[in-house]
Amino acid sequence: MRAFTLTSLATATALFANVGAVAVNPLPKPAKITWGTSGAFSVSNLSLSGSDNQLLKDGFDRATKAITELKWVPQATEAPIRSFAPIPTTTGTPSRKKARRQGYSTTNTTGILSSVKVDVKDTSATLQHDVDESYKLEIAAGSNSIEISAETVYGALHAFTTLQQIVISDGSGNLIVEQPVSIDDKPLYPVRGIMIDSGRNYISKNKILEQIDGMALSKLNVLHWHMVDAQSWAVELESYPNMVDDSYSENEVYSKDTMTAIIDYAAARGVRILPEIDMPGHANMGWRQIDESMLVCTDSWWADDATAVEPGPGQLDILHNKTYEVTAQVYKEVASIFPDNWFHIGGDELHVNCYNFSSKARDFFASGKTMGDLTQVWVDKALPNFSKQANKTFVMWEDVVMSEAAASGDVPKDVILQAWNNGLTNINSITAKGFRVIVSSSDFMYLDCGYGGWVGNDARYNVMVNPVANETNENITDFNWGAGGGSWCSPYKTWQRIYDYDFTQGLNETQKKLVVGSIAPLWSEQVDDVVLSGKIWPRAAALAELVWSGNRDEAGNKRTTELTARILNFREYLVANGVGASPLMPKFCLQNPHECDVSLDRTALGQ
């Protein structure tokens, strides 16, 4: 990697007060960060003092290992935009350097940092919803120690990942912190996460751990694990050992040991695992090994009306008593494996057409009742049934309240709803009803969008000439020309799209308090180990900053453009740390700040 000339960068950035006079800023940007100006520190043989807590010691060891092994040189840094005449002339002097950047001399340093003092108030706090994640990190001018204070271990772990991002190489192998710094940091939202789907395709343990590494570095704290779906069941359970006969192979199974290893790895990095067993929809594989009579419409894909959003179909029969016995037992065992106080019980995309395959449901409907009434039966029966097994907070997809199949009566208000349709509209509706909400709006943050369709034998691609080519309205597009090409939630959500999302817009204060955070889902019809990390990263880092410290500067303006250098550098940092993140731009854009901005106007995004 080419060494940046930190001295010249420092000179340049000193002119640009809003950015800070340093080359590197952590991602997510802290709530408050103030850089000094008295000069750099050398960093040498950092040692930890102040706590014997094992989680802390492990976190510290990871951070110092990354610092000393990577000797990170910033790969993209913020700089003032260069001067540019609105109408350029050939006589203008481009500010881009002609010569390739040279190796650079060691920055003069003003002191040596060798100790990290940590003060954690409550080392017994457990990793659950709303655990205090705040921390302070102070490197005072003239000091030889880095002072960290936090309410809990989890705040201190965040301090370490901040620290490892601000200790950089001076390009000659010497580690430095560029300036004194004072950080007072805490997240805007307690729920900040990504969702992986191991039901459509298996995801290996190691690949899940890689996601957790990326999450820890970007201060995401909830891994929503959509474990199973109609297509496969890889979760090994003692209660029903035959369910994994519907895994994709003997090797593609999550044993209890594997799940526990993933949970422990995540917990050590401040990441909760929110397991999801999707019920009563998206159900076939696994369940069918117990009793096929619990299932309906599993063979209905080519039915005259839609019974599912995709192959293969299948739903648990809400009117079948066995359904409750089995789902309770499955819930009980999975809930006992995962220590989190939250549990995701699914609840999305129930199709009335599917239930028409159940004789019990047909009788139910014939008596004048509706699909909403049927959903209400599920809510009234299944939720108390689950609670009896293990008392957890339930997360459900918004559908139970916000779809054609929504329960016709009451849904307990302590259920947390995950909003995925209609962007701001559904967030507004859900919070207006008094529910807490997790924002997963598909229009803004579904990471699987834009890859075309995946179903086979699809004649829609077999079109040679654009049928709407002669239309003059540029918004008129065709399936194969400009539109989704089979991806229902096209277009692809770029990091700018995700970061720009003001998901509390239009909410009153009461409603805003019901927004607990946001989770970006990656559905896995076109995902397995090979492409998982590239589809999640670095876009999830844009979400990470959005829910940690927001998308606006102190003046209230969107700071998406300021994020550019941070996220470009962070992508390289992820790759260096073994997380296979995608490149966002030509490296030219990393090495030439702002030269790839489409607009010269710094306020183009406004408020």
Added chain:
Amino acid sequence: MRAFTLTSLATATALFANVGAVAVNPLPKPAKITWGTSGAFSVSNLSLSGSDNQLLKDGFDRATKAITELKWVPQATEAPIRSFAPIPTTTGTPSRKKARRQGYSTTNTTGILSSVKVDVKDTSATLQHDVDESYKLEIAAGSNSIEISAETVYGALHAFTTLQQIVISDGSGNLIVEQPVSIDDKPLYPVRGIMIDSGRNYISKNKILEQIDGMALSKLNVLHWHMVDAQSWAVELESYPNMVDDSYSENEVYSKDTMTAIIDYAAARGVRILPEIDMPGHANMGWRQIDESMLVCTDSWWADDATAVEPGPGQLDILHNKTYEVTAQVYKEVASIFPDNWFHIGGDELHVNCYNFSSKARDFFASGKTMGDLTQVWVDKALPNFSKQANKTFVMWEDVVMSEAAASGDVPKDVILQAWNNGLTNINSITAKGFRVIVSSSDFMYLDCGYGGWVGNDARYNVMVNPVANETNENITDFNWGAGGGSWCSPYKTWQRIYDYDFTQGLNETQKKLVVGSIAPLWSEQVDDVVLSGKIWPRAAALAELVWSGNRDEAGNKRTTELTARILNFREYLVANGVGASPLMPKFCLQNPHECDVSLDRTALGQ
């Protein structure tokens, strides 16, 4: 991996004559392949006879190594579509098995194959355009040898990659060929390739070799290497050693040794490298290290009118004498490194606005001449100038004939044009003018489409509510809802889209003969080593079959649906061979043939 029950598959497929009574078929599908029915062969200690040619021996060693090390078990196989009542009932009997597939017994074999006899007519033929790639492969009932004949070594190499795909494991570790087989195979087109772009982001040698591995397995034979662009120059030249000062780093440089190693690796696998030095547009980095006065508008990105399609801009000054001296020398040295008789000299996307930054061009235009006249100057001066250095066939982007900047007069008819705009229309126009054409239509086969935009400071993402949500025409879409989200060539081109492309539709016989083949480009603004293979594969394999044996069955019907199992299996095979191809579907669809077809109708795509 789970073992398939080959015996039961064989029983099933025997009912379906169009498919062939075997589990595995090679990709691309051979021009003619006839499976026998007398039963399987064991394969043991294959040895080669009939040739001492080193290329052949190496190719044979690679094939036998893959066969013995992978012991491939088919991961997706064709099977007859199951019976399904148009209006399903719950009393119907699903044909999907309830139980997970069991381990299976060894198929009875009828003989042992232990020798491969190769007969190559002309072992001296070199790897150049139109080299004969045909081959025959015969495994006769009762024989103990595999007989291969070919006109050239390159045909025999294709025979080996066919062979390695049809020798599979019986699931107990024994290698078999399922049935006697007779293959008479040759490609439809002599040019079958992919394009990589190492100008926007560097691509490492090893990652390029990985693409060549995938190409050899799918019988693609041309790697079009867009080596440089305005953003970086990584090609080390003795003539102008300073050009690589505009590489992204000291480590991101192609030395002569590196280029030669890539060329040799490709040649050993029957893959030509077609190098592209893009001139006179897309020029800045590298060139500027020689003489900045040759360049215009390199600092014009934020000009009032577009001077380039993306940051950064820059074009070589067509009216500057130094331009011809330098481009000739660069051409000469690169042409000496690459042995191919073809050379791609670019020629795309010349912007008249850019040339308005040249005082010489302004005088030229002031005299009443046009951009087309300026392009003509380039054609008339540069091409003979290049030919003097090394006499090669030039490939150029279609723009020199098909754009607003098209040359106003004659372009030599021996220039091969690469068509990328307007699908069938431009292919028709170019061949009507008498030019040979390489099909790279962006609407069908640009592999970089659909990933949103990459330029920064882009306010278009900062929109919270769909401005056209209330329109009733489903073809009306907005930037962030349904349309490209910043990707100019959205949507993403799926393997079905690529395979369905009838790129000679509407051409007369004379025009058809001018179509030399097809190359699928992957532009690299959002690509580097991390995601390269996943974006190219397995979609390039759909193109590979399209240009090898077409997209229709013997009855003339589109066989896209028949390709499904082949490409799903081939994707897994690529991954097993170290090529990081993307998954196309849930593994459910691999293990349950046709269950993920959106339509039950086998003739949905028609002719």
